Amino acid sequence: MIDVQVAAAASDVVIGLAVGVPIVVVAGGIAVGMRMRGRGSKGRVPSGEVASDAATDLELSRSAETTRIAEREAPSREPEPGPTPEPGPTPEPPTYRSRLGKARGLLSGYLGAVRSKGRIDAETWEDLEEALIRADVGVGATGVLLTDLRARVMSGGIVGPDGLVDALRADLVAMLSTADAALALPGSVPHDDTGTGDTSVDVWLFVGVNGVGKTTTVGKVANRLSASGTKVLLAAGDTFRAAAGEQLSMWASRADCDIVRGSEGGDPSSVVFDAVQRAASKGHAVVLADTAGRLHNKANLIEELKKIRRVADRPPGRVVEVLLVLDATTGQNGLAQAKVFLDAVDVSGVVLTKLDGTAKGGIVVAIHRELGLPVKLVGLGEGVDDLIDFDPSAFVDALF
Numbered sequence: 001m002i003d004v005q006v007a008a009a010a011s012d013v014v015i016g017l018a019v020g021v022p023i024v025v026v027a028g029g030i031a032v033g034m035r036m037r038g039r040g041s042k043g044r045v046p047s048g049e050v051a052s053d054a055a056t057d058l059e060l061s062r063s064a065e066t067t068r069i070a071e072r073e074a075p076s077r078e079p080e081p082g083p084t085p086e087p088g089p090t091p092e093p094p095t096y097r098s099r100l101g102k103a104r105g106l107l108s109g110y111l112g113a114v115r116s117k118g119r120i121d122a123e124t125w126e127d128l129e130e131a132l133i134r135a136d137v138g139v140g141a142t143g144v145l146l147t148d149l150r151a152r153v154m155s156g157g158i159v160g161p162d163g164l165v166d167a168l169r170a171d172l173v174a175m176l177s178t179a180d181a182a183l184a185l186p187g188s189v190p191h192d193d194t195g196t197g198d199t200s201v202d203v204w205l206f207v208g209v210n211g212v213g214k215t216t217t218v219g220k221v222a223n224r225l226s227a228s229g230t231k232v233l234l235a236a237g238d239t240f241r242a243a244a245g246e247q248l249s250m251w252a253s254r255a256d257c258d259i260v261r262g263s264e265g266g267d268p269s270s271v272v273f274d275a276v277q278r279a280a281s282k283g284h285a286v287v288l289a290d291t292a293g294r295l296h297n298k299a300n301l302i303e304e305l306k307k308i309r310r311v312a313d314r315p316p317g318r319v320v321e322v323l324l325v326l327d328a329t330t331g332q333n334g335l336a337q338a339k340v341f342l343d344a345v346d347v348s349g350v351v352l353t354k355l356d357g358t359a360k361g362g363i364v365v366a367i368h369r370e371l372g373l374p375v376k377l378v379g380l381g382e383g384v385d386d387l388i389d390f391d392p393s394a395f396v397d398a399l400f
């Protein structure tokens with residue numbers, strides 16, 4: 001981490017010292033240590049870019065100020081046995097199979113009943129329909145799946161209950177494999193770090209209603225990109241809630257990346273604008289922009305998102321991902337919310353969070369079918385590593 005609270009000179013963006021200082025204090029020695037580690041981590045910055053990473057006088061004075069405050073405050077703290085521990089690493093990497101227990105539990109009852117019969121009869125179809133509807137696959141997709149399966153049973157293409165369950169599994173995988181779920185990762189579009197040519201900065205926007213997991217997802221993505229050597233800058237575009245910037249700062253520390261914050265109630269577009277400018281001048285490959293999930297009314301929210309997107313797309317910025325974050329536990333209700341966002345910003349994909357805590361895993365199918373959007377990432381827990389790429393086969397296998 002280089003400068004946890006940085007803001008460029010634009011009018012209403014200020015350094016988040018008021019909130020940042022307690023973080024520095026709480027983080028104690030870690031904060032200073034990580035800052036130093038960040039300054040020394042040029043190994044992950046492409047060569048030839050050293051000059052662009054040199055701190056300006058203004059930043060140095062800000063950094064020094066932050067450090068001074070941390071040192072001044074330090075003695076007043078209660079003695080602690082050591083630095084505040086960061087959340088421990090996830091014991092084992094998340095897998096669909098290990099985290100989709102609830103969804104599998106729901107389906108396995110029905111599928112077990114189907115399999116245990118020696119034949120396919122009316123009850124078989126009722127069981128399958130109920131299973132898919134209860135898993136939130138949606139009425140439309142359930143109808144399509146069952147119509148296809150019935151036809152194949154009638155024509156003799158599917159024989160017996162086991163064959164039927166296998167065919168359903170294959171159909172689901174096929175249905176989920178149609179959309180392009182590849183992320184526009186930094187490097188997939190050329191980025192010139194020399195500062196002489198293309199200095200464009202990739203911007204990812206994270207949108208969605210409040211509480212779905214936007215900020216958490218930004219943190220997880222930042223951690224992943226940062227760990228793979230990408231220089232990431234976070235933009236705290238949720239200026240609506242006082243705690244939002246603070247929450248993102250914690251993630252910036254955890255992911256060892258920089259953050260630009262604005263003042264509470266400030267213009268989020270300015271925050272994103274400043275983040276892009278800073279990224280261009282400092283050689284960050286990507287800006288991950290958090291946004292507010294709630295404003296005074298829906299029209300405000302939509303207008304704000306449109307503006308953020310417009311501003312983020314202004315050179316040197318270019319919006320390469322607009323990820324709609326949806327909470328799987330809300331099931332079909334989430335789809336209605338989603339449509340509002342689709343109308344406002346050109347969404348490139350979905351991040352489906354909290355799949356670990358729901359039996360409604362089938363919502364993935366409904367998203368593909370009804371929103372016409374690929375699910376690109378899936379949240380399988382609250383930890384920093386609990387985000388994985390969407391994999392249709394692994395996902396469906398974990399349900400059966």
Ligand SMILES: Nc1nc2c(ncn2[C@@H]2O[C@H](COP(=O)(O)OP(=O)(O)OP(=O)(O)O)[C@@H](O)[C@H]2O)c(=O)[nH]1
Pocket residue numbers: 208209210211212213214215216217238244292293294352353354355356357378379380381382386
């Ligand atoms: N179990 C589980 N919890 C998650 C997941 N992703 C996020 N959460 C939790 O969901 C809650 C809300 O997450 P936030 O990231 O604050 O949501 P947000 O969309 O930024 O919310 P607002 O800022 O209020 O709009 C937090 O308690 C997260 O830990 C996930 O994949 N699984």
Ligand SMILES: [Mg+2]
Pocket residue numbers: 214215216238244290291
């Ligand atoms: Mg948030």
